[in-house]
Amino acid sequence: xxxxxxxxxxxxxNTLFCSECGTYLLEDDRRGTDPLGTDEIxxxxxxxxxxxxxxxxxxxxxxSIRLKIGDQERKVEASLEKAIHxxxxxxxxxxFPEIDLTKDNxxxxxxxxxxxxxxxxxxxxxxxxxxxxxGTFINGKRLAPYLPEVLHQGDQLQLGKxxxxxxxx
Amino acid sequence: MNADKNYYDILRIAPNATEEEVRKAYxxxxxxxxxxxxxxxxxxxxxxxxxEAYETLSSPDQRRxxxxxxxxEGFDKSSALTLRGTVSHKYLLTxxxxxxxxxxxxxxxxxxxxxxxxxxxxxxxxxKSTSMQGMRLQQVKEGTRQIIDRLxxxxxxxxxxxxxxxxxxxxxxxxxxxxxxxxIASTIQPSGGTEMLQGLLxxxxxxxxxxxxxxxxxxILLTDGQTYGDEKDCLERAEWAGLHxxxxxxxxxxxxxxxxxxxxxxxxxxxxxVYIDSPRKIVDAFKSTIRHLSSVVARxxxxxxxxxxxxxxxxxxxxxxxxxxxxxxxxxxVLGPLGTGHEKTILMEFRVQSESxxxxxxxxxxxxEGDVPNKQDRRNWEWLDIFTEFISKQEHPPEIPPALxxxxxxxxxxxxQEKAMTDLEQxxxxxxxxxxxxxxxxxLNLGExxxxxxxxxxxxxLARTGDLSAxxxxxxxxxxxxxxxLPKEIRRD
Numbered sequence: 256x257x258x259x260x261x262x263x264x265x266x267x268x269n270t271l272f273c274s275e276c277g278t279y280l281l282e283d284d285r286r287g288t289d290p291l292g293t294d295e296i297x298x299x300x301x302x303x304x305x306x307x308x309x310x311x312x313x314x315x316x317x318x319s320i321r322l323k324i325g326d327q328e329r330k331v332e333a334s335l336e337k338a339i340h341x342x343x344x345x346x347x348x349x350x351f352p353e354i355d356l357t358k359d360n361x362x363x364x365x366x367x368x369x370x371x372x373x374x375x376x377x378x379x380x381x382x383x384x385x386x387x388x389x390g391t392f393i394n395g396k397r398l399a400p401y402l403p404e405v406l407h408q409g410d411q412l413q414l415g416k417x418x419x420x421x422x423x424x
Numbered sequence: 425m426n427a428d429k430n431y432y433d434i435l436r437i438a439p440n441a442t443e444e445e446v447r448k449a450y451x452x453x454x455x456x457x458x459x460x461x462x463x464x465x466x467x468x469x470x471x472x473x474x475x476e477a478y479e480t481l482s483s484p485d486q487r488r489x490x491x492x493x494x495x496x497e498g499f500d501k502s503s504a505l506t507l508r509g510t511v512s513h514k515y516l517l518t519x520x521x522x523x524x525x526x527x528x529x530x531x532x533x534x535x536x537x538x539x540x541x542x543x544x545x546x547x548x549x550x551x552k553s554t555s556m557q558g559m560r561l562q563q564v565k566e567g568t569r570q571i572i573d574r575l576x577x578x579x580x581x582x583x584x585x586x587x588x589x590x591x592x593x594x595x596x597x598x599x600x601x602x603x604x605x606x607x608i609a610s611t612i613q614p615s616g617g618t619e620m621l622q623g624l625l626x627x628x629x630x631x632x633x634x635x636x637x638x639x640x641x642x643x644i645l646l647t648d649g650q651t652y653g654d655e656k657d658c659l660e661r662a663e664w665a666g667l668h669x670x671x672x673x674x675x676x677x678x679x680x681x682x683x684x685x686x687x688x689x690x691x692x693x694x695x696x697x698v699y700i701d702s703p704r705k706i707v708d709a710f711k712s713t714i715r716h717l718s719s720v721v722a723r724x725x726x727x728x729x730x731x732x733x734x735x736x737x738x739x740x741x742x743x744x745x746x747x748x749x750x751x752x753x754x755x756x757x758v759l760g761p762l763g764t765g766h767e768k769t770i771l772m773e774f775r776v777q778s779e780s781x782x783x784x785x786x787x788x789x790x791x792x793e794g795d796v797p798n799k800q801d802r803r804n805w806e807w808l809d810i811f812t813e814f815i816s817k818q819e820h821p822p823e824i825p826p827a828l829x830x831x832x833x834x835x836x837x838x839x840x841q842e843k844a845m846t847d848l849e850q851x852x853x854x855x856x857x858x859x860x861x862x863x864x865x866x867x868l869n870l871g872e873x874x875x876x877x878x879x880x881x882x883x884x885x886l887a888r889t890g891d892l893s894a895x896x897x898x899x900x901x902x903x904x905x906x907x908x909x910l911p912k913e914i915r916r917d
Contacts, residue, residue: 266524267521267522267523267524267775268517268520268521268522268523268524269512269513269516269523269524269525269822270524271512271524271526271824271828271829271832272832272833272835272836273836274836274839276840276862277833277836277837277839277840277862277863277866279829279833281821281822281824346826346829346830347826347829347830347833348833348869348870349830349833349870349871350869350870350871368869369868369869369871385871386868386873401873
């Protein structure tokens with residue numbers, strides 16, 4: 256017999272999903288994102304718009320983006336032709352982000368499976384939080400979920416506690 | 425080469441196995457039955473068979489010759505259906521009381537199957553009640569015209585409109601004058617209430633005119649209202665239709681119709697029901713239904729599950745084209761028609777009593793039977809055996825095939841929805857609310873934000889008012905069942 260870590264229902268051995276709450280029961284490393292304390296993340300507060308620029312600026316803008324991720328400063332370059340999803344790879348939940356942050360200690364740093372995405376909109380580059388648990392920040396300012404904000408050269412992007420430096424190419 | 429022996433069975437591979445698969449299967453079996461390993465008389469015989477099978481199947485020329493010989497002798501009959509099985513656990517532990525095992529079964533038409541389109545025998549039964557006035561009726565007319573355009577000469581079409589009573593505006597006929605049929609469709613005027621039974625009876629009667637065992641007999645019923653007092657009769661007629669090779673597509677427009685009834689009518693006839701939340705989607709629904717009907721290559725598919733002792737089926741679901749619970753009676757389940765590009769995936773959950781000693785065991789034989797009108801021999805069947813190995817100790821955590829985990833994850837949400845509805849029916853409001861909330865979390869994880877939002881909204885409404893909205897009910901029901909097909913922007917492989 257095995258027990259669901261989420262709701263406590265017991266199931267026969269080898270059961271893969273809890274019939275009561277739908278939890279995947281084979282997550283030996285407890286891959287769920289645990290909420291971190293807000294003070295740990297360095298939350299500054301909403302409402303202070305430092306840039307004030309509208310995302311609806313015409314023009315071609317940058318073609319690709321370079322990210323410097325985490326303490327190890329892992330460098331990733333990605334084309335802005337399509338939206339770039341960031342999060343933790345999890346085939347079980349059908350999540351396949353373009354930029355998988357598992358290797359960058361994503362789990363410990365509070366990165367959600369579907370955390371945020373970067374895309375081009377009307378010539379500017381914007382980042383959108385996808386309803387992540389621990390939030391997405393630009394230069395310390397927390398984004399409202401599903402509300403895209405413009406990214407600028409050298410901006411400090413933060414997913415949960417994971418720092419990412421932005422370079423537009 | 426001996427055509428009396430089934431070399432594919434001997435090597436435990438499918439008739440369409442690749443050369444690589446043949447080689448792999450052979451190596452695995454040699455390790456098991458080689459005289460150096462296994463000295464029993466039985467093993468020696470099996471080993472000889474394995475050698476013989478491999479010699480033939482490993483050479484493309486010989487394999488072709490063998491296939492021809494088998495076919496000429498009336499074996500195999502180059503089946504019209506291809507089955508592929510995926511098992512959750514390749515190894516099961518000995519000495520555990522009971523364990524779960526999941527099997528995913530893909531059913532596709534064989535690639536060499538003639539895809540000549542079967543003649544359609546179609547009847548449209550359309551609601552013209554006052555509530556259909558405006559955009560709804562306009563779109564229904566447009567959808568009907570699109571269907572007429574897609575008909576061949578040997579297709580039959582009948583047109584029935586209903587409100588308080590039914591009216592046959594186009595008696596079922598082949599070689600339709602398309603311009604005339606379209607102008608008839610254009611003259612439909614809204615009036616009256618919704619009495620579905622009248623429309624259904626008239627529609628079935630029209631279908632009878634051109635019904636044959638060669639054609640795809642189908643009735644499309646579209647309504648936007650509740651029918652009162654004749655639900656039981658409607659269901660009975662739908663069942664009757666199913667028994668007479670007529671399947672139903674039931675379409676509900678807006679939110680004021682009975683989803684339980686339309687759903688059941690579709691299911692008992694081997695068809696499907698469609699929720700159309702906006703009139704703009706009516707034309708698409710019509711088009712996709714006719715496309716689906718035109719692609720049908722096999723009909724009346726049934727699945728038989730033969731399990732070895734100690735193995736019992738707990739539940740079975742169709743995953744694609746959309747999720748639905750299968751009604752398994754006496755080890756058999758009705759699967760309905762199979763079309764090209766509409767492959768069926770079935771997910772089964774079993775309980776397995778453990779073997780006491782380490783051994784290899786055949787757990788299941790899954791058989792699919794169906795009527796394939798384009799084949800000379802119309803009755804077709806194909807089967808697949810599922811094996812597992814009992815071992816005393818597991819070195820590594822099991823590797824579950826991702827396809828199975830993905831399917832199960834979506835099914836888990838569908839089942840939660842089912843449970844929430846049962847809770848609600850039985851008056852357990854807070855339990856139902858909680859389930860909807862949990863469901864919303866799971867949906868968010870899958871990236872299904874719209875459906876998650878609908879679930880949360882309804883959870884809130886349920887907590888406040890003790891009931892769901894008619895629209896929310898349908899959104900959740902039809903949304904969760906379609907989880908398996910929604911192409912997601914983030915989904916790539």
